[in-house]
Amino acid sequence: MAEKAAQKTAKRGGGKRERLAAAAVRVLHEQGVEKTTLADIAKVADVPVGNVYYYFKTKDDLVAAAIGEHDRQLTELIAALEQLPTPQDRLKALVQGWADQRDTAARFGCPFGTLSSELDKRDDGDAGLDRTAATVMTRLLGWIEEQFRELAPEQDPRGNAVALLSAYQGMSLLTNTFRDPQLMLDQGSRLTAWIDSLT
CATH class of the missing domain: 1.10.357.10 (Tetracycline Repressor, domain 2)
Structure with a gap:
């Protein structure tokens, strides 16, 4: 679910903040919080690492954004499931x-x-x-x-x-x-x- 959503966001070329949040979901999942750096997330999001700080001052800010992205994905999932009879x-x-x-x-x-x-x-x-x-x-x-x-x-x-x-x-x-x-x-x-x- 999270991986597919992150790929969709990257494909549709969302704004840098959205791409960074989606990339954070993927990288945090694959590497864990402690091993992940802002540079890792910037690379996956295809955003220059210097630009990350414009949107997120700390790694915790990016973790919070990843949680927000999970919440957004959950909202989409529930909306899709609610279409079933x-x-x-x-x-x-x-x-x-x-x-x-x-x-x-x-x-x-x-x-x-x-x-x-x-x-x-x-x-x-x-x-x-x-x-x-x-x-x-x-x-x-x-x-x-x-x-x-x-x-x-x-x-x-x-x-x-x-x-x-x-x-x-x-x-x-x-x-x-x-x-x-x-x-x-x-x-x-x-x-x-x-x-x-x-x-």
Whole structure:
């Protein structure tokens, strides 16, 4: 999801700020926060490194922009999923989207989950980037809960939402750990069957 969106932004030649934010999503996912430099992001965004400072004074500013880009991508994803007729269809499409990113997950893990986990371990003073990231994850969890509430209101919508999101994070971690894209595909099929069983 994140990688495809970053490529789209680069192809459509968005403004430099947008290109830098999209590049930050990609590079932070592939290299991690600590290993990534502003020069790395500038190179992927095809922006002279000196220009980066016009838009972002620090790497934390770019990390915050990457979180904002993830949030923007989530908004687009939810809008696309909302076009589907039933909550069952929407949840299954979400799972399919995760499974479609299995090769990326095998190499680097979940784009947002790995970023959130890494930010939680940082001592970033007052920046609070881990809490900012948590708000994006909270939005996704809330949307999934809404789908379960519409699908099977008597079957613990919140618990089912947490179970689904946890399953995705777990299968992303294992897919990455074992470098096995098939694992994500298999677990995605199990999640789809589970969603079907709730109706």
